[in-house]
Amino acid sequence: MATPVSSRSRTVSTSVSSYDCAARQVLNNQELASLIISYFDGLENPRDDNKKALARICTLNRSFFHASTDAFWRQLPSLSPFLRLLPLCPGDDKGESEAAIASVQADPWARFRVYNRKTVQIDLSDDKTIGKVMPNHWFFCLLHQPTRPAVLFPKLANLFISSVAGLNSVIPMHVSKSLRMVNIRDFTIKGKYDGLKEVIMTSFMTTLATNASALSSLSIRAPLTSSMTASFPHFRALKSLELSFASPLRLEQQASINSIPNLKTLTLLSRGPATAVATWPVPAEGQHLINYHAAQGKASLIQLNVIGDGCFIFWATVFFACPTLTGYSAKVIVGFHQPIHTVFLYPHALDIVAKRCPNIQQIGMEWDEPAENMDTELESFEDEPGFRTPPTLFHSFSKLVNLESLDIKNVPFISQDFSLQLVSHMSELKRLARLRILPRPLTNQPHHNLILPTLDALKDFAVNNPRLQYLSLFSNISVIPQADDVTIPDSHSIVRKLFITPRYRPMSLPVPDIVALAMYLDKLFPALQDITSYFEPGKGGDVPVPTSRLKLTPLALWKNVDSMLKSFQSVRRKYAPPPAVLSAAATPAIA
Numbered sequence: 001m002a003t004p005v006s007s008r009s010r011t012v013s014t015s016v017s018s019y020d021c022a023a024r025q026v027l028n029n030q031e032l033a034s035l036i037i038s039y040f041d042g043l044e045n046p047r048d049d050n051k052k053a054l055a056r057i058c059t060l061n062r063s064f065f066h067a068s069t070d071a072f073w074r075q076l077p078s079l080s081p082f083l084r085l086l087p088l089c090p091g092d093d094k095g096e097s098e099a100a101i102a103s104v105q106a107d108p109w110a111r112f113r114v115y116n117r118k119t120v121q122i123d124l125s126d127d128k129t130i131g132k133v134m135p136n137h138w139f140f141c142l143l144h145q146p147t148r149p150a151v152l153f154p155k156l157a158n159l160f161i162s163s164v165a166g167l168n169s170v171i172p173m174h175v176s177k178s179l180r181m182v183n184i185r186d187f188t189i190k191g192k193y194d195g196l197k198e199v200i201m202t203s204f205m206t207t208l209a210t211n212a213s214a215l216s217s218l219s220i221r222a223p224l225t226s227s228m229t230a231s232f233p234h235f236r237a238l239k240s241l242e243l244s245f246a247s248p249l250r251l252e253q254q255a256s257i258n259s260i261p262n263l264k265t266l267t268l269l270s271r272g273p274a275t276a277v278a279t280w281p282v283p284a285e286g287q288h289l290i291n292y293h294a295a296q297g298k299a300s301l302i303q304l305n306v307i308g309d310g311c312f313i314f315w316a317t318v319f320f321a322c323p324t325l326t327g328y329s330a331k332v333i334v335g336f337h338q339p340i341h342t343v344f345l346y347p348h349a350l351d352i353v354a355k356r357c358p359n360i361q362q363i364g365m366e367w368d369e370p371a372e373n374m375d376t377e378l379e380s381f382e383d384e385p386g387f388r389t390p391p392t393l394f395h396s397f398s399k400l401v402n403l404e405s406l407d408i409k410n411v412p413f414i415s416q417d418f419s420l421q422l423v424s425h426m427s428e429l430k431r432l433a434r435l436r437i438l439p440r441p442l443t444n445q446p447h448h449n450l451i452l453p454t455l456d457a458l459k460d461f462a463v464n465n466p467r468l469q470y471l472s473l474f475s476n477i478s479v480i481p482q483a484d485d486v487t488i489p490d491s492h493s494i495v496r497k498l499f500i501t502p503r504y505r506p507m508s509l510p511v512p513d514i515v516a517l518a519m520y521l522d523k524l525f526p527a528l529q530d531i532t533s534y535f536e537p538g539k540g541g542d543v544p545v546p547t548s549r550l551k552l553t554p555l556a557l558w559k560n561v562d563s564m565l566k567s568f569q570s571v572r573r574k575y576a577p578p579p580a581v582l583s584a585a586a587t588p589a590i591a
Contacts (some may be wrong), residue, residue: 004336049455073118075212078125079167080133085111089138109147121158124168126187131163131166139167151176154444163187164200172204179212186221191246191271193223202227209234216240221269229256242267246274247312248281251293254319258295266301268316270308273339280311280339285385288348289355292318297356303327310342317349325357326402329364340377343367344387346411354396361431363408367440382414382442391417397424404467405434412440417451419474428465435461436472449504452476455520462493462524472499472534480509483519495525499534501554509557518564522572528565532558 075084111551142148152171157180164187187197201222201544208215209231219234219242238260245253247270283290291297299322306316306329313330321328332343342545344363351358381387397403408422415421419437427434442448454476461468477500498521509517521528536557 014559026387069115070118073115075116075121076119077123078130079122079171080129082112082116082119083130083134083139083167085115085140086134086142089135091293104142104145108142108145109148109149113149117155119153120155121160122153122171123158123160124163124171125160125493126163126165134167136166137410139170143170154178157181159183161185161187164197164204169200172200173207175207175212177211177213179215179296181217182208182212182215183219184222185270186223186244188222190265191223198225205229205231211462213237218242219267220244223271224253226256232256233259235260235449236262238263240265240267242269244269244271245312246271247309248274249312249315250300251278251296251315251319254316255293255295256297257320263299264301264367265303265305266299266320267305268308268312270312273309280342281315282311282342282345282386282482283314283348285388286390288314288318288345288352288390295319300324303329305398307331307333309339310345311339314342314345314349317352321352321356323356325353325360326359327362328353328357328360329362331364331366331368333368340374341381341387343378343412344381344384344414347393347413347415351393351396354393354400357574358400359402361402362402362405363403365406365411366407366409367411369410369440375445378412379445379448387414389413390417394421394425397422398428400429402431403429404431406432407434407436409436409438409442410568412442414442416442416448420451420453423457423473424462427460429465431467432465433467434470435465435469438472438474450474452503454479455481455500455517458498458521458524461495466492466494468493470497471495472497474503475504476504477517480513482516483523493525496527496529497533498525498528498531500531500558502557509560510547514560514564518561518568520541521561522568524567527568528569531565532562 073081087100087108090100092099095104114507152174154176155178156176157178159172159175159179159182161168161182161184164172184201188194194199202225205228208218211455214237215235216237217240218238221242221244223246224243241257241260241263243266245268249268249270257263270372298320299320301320301322302324304320304325304327306318308316309332313332317328319328330346330349346367350363350365353363408419419439424438426435439450441450452474457473457475458471459481461471521531532555535558
């Protein structure tokens with residue numbers, strides 16, 4: 001980034017054309033320049049070439065220079081631009097040394113103070129040019145000058161730390177009270193601190209706790225030690241926290257998080273298995289609901305997000321599931337599949353949430369299928385007693401009267417009828433607005449085929465779930481219900497998106513079945529708008545569940561049904577009787 005060095009425009013030749021004069025009048029208009037800068041400043045990610053072109057204009061034109069200072073200094077990718085505002089380190093030349101001494105004796109921080117008040121975001125990146133711009137010993141010499149600002153960046157709100165090497169270690173120790181968000185990336189070497197980085201990190205946590213009184217969001221990907229977490233009780237304004245731990249997750253590590261008094265959103269990420277893990281802690285059959293720690297369930301969280309292996313997710317759920325929780329998300333992503341068998345703890349985590357979080361509104365569970373085939377390893381654990389689906393799980397779900405969204409995608413369950421059982425217990429969830437149940441079969445073997453809900457289950461959703469708008473299921477479509485056989489009153493269902501993935505039968509249907517299916521859907525869901533976009537990658541819908549096990553995709557089937565469905569909807573809208581008109585006596589008065 002070009003550093004403005006002067007507010008005086010360069011002398012322009014008097015021999016200019018009328019076009020040059022008009023352009024010069026526009027560029028020299030402070031109001032027009034401000035409008036152009038405000039558009040540029042509003043872009044989230046302005047292109048580098050546009051930024052460089054604008055920087056060149058700002059160094060040549062007074063109006064653009066004054067209008068651009070806020071835009072250029074608001075967000076900085078490194079410390080390098082600010083270091084250029086300080087007196088340069090003198091070299092071997094006598095004249096340079098005398099100039100540097102004069103600058104230090106005067107006010108070396110004068111230019112820095114002009115622009116540091118405009119900065120609201122800094123990324124302390126691993127910028128290799130910092131050492132070339134300003135040697136460490138010279139910066140620390142300037143840092144101890146009496147004219148240095150007490151707070152280096154008084155309006156700094158967002159701080160990203162990718163490195164604490166060199167001069168980057170100074171800024172975190174001089175944070176302002178206006179700091180709102182801190183994101184600390186993992187700058188360790190395979191989870192180990194080298195040199196003084198652990199000391200710097202510990203000091204930074206203490207500084208944040210004592211000085212950043214307005215800090216509301218903190219993300220730390222680097223490992224935490226007990227000396228670092230000792231400052232947690234002093235983060236009184238902290239609302240959102242993201243931490244990473246090695247797996248398996250220990251209860252003692254989580255207990256320190258409970259000391260943050262006003263924490264509402266917690267995200268826990270696994271850095272992968274710890275070295276030399278002999279055994280993975282899996283609860284004995286029927287023991288997943290007991291208390292393992294005195295502080296378990298004592299949090300006051302609203303949202304809990306967990307990313308890692310199944311064991312990591314389970315123990316995080318055990319500790320932080322609490323009555324105040326309204327949102328829960330768990331995901332096993334590529335890179336965290338080991339140990340693979342712990343994915344069978346998903347139903348146990350669901351059972352914990354269902355029993356201990358009566359106010360839960362959103363539940364999401366997902367498993368990214370690994371590239372390599374895991375069928376053999378998954379099958380070897382299906383008879384383990386500790387992985388059996390808790391018998392009270394489905395009944396517990398029927399009691400979650402506040403549940404609005406349930407999303408289970410690509411998760412392998414030992415119980416082949418898991419989705420059938422879950423769907424059959426949805427009738428009491430009157431607030432349910434989104435439901436996606438797409439389990440993964442344990443293996444490709446026929447004896448592991450899923451036992452799925454049939455199309456008759458759609459009638460129960462139309463009758464019992466008045467707020468449901470999105471529904472996506474794996475289904476058995478071997479029998480197509482006839483619309484004339486459906487004895488329900490006129491449906492008032494507001495389902496707009498319905499995505500049914502057929503399993504274990506050909507994807508093509510004869511024309512009579514397509515007509516019957518379209519009539520059935522039209523009768524149940526009169527507001528239905530979309531039954532195909534889920535199966536069309538790149539169309540803006542959801543990314544479909546991997547269908548490598550299916551001989552054909554469902555897209556062709558549902559396109560045929562969709563064309564027939566739209567015909568029925570058109571006829572119904574055209575010939576449906578008009579709504580009854582209220583009489584004058586029955587019409588309420590409008591204030």
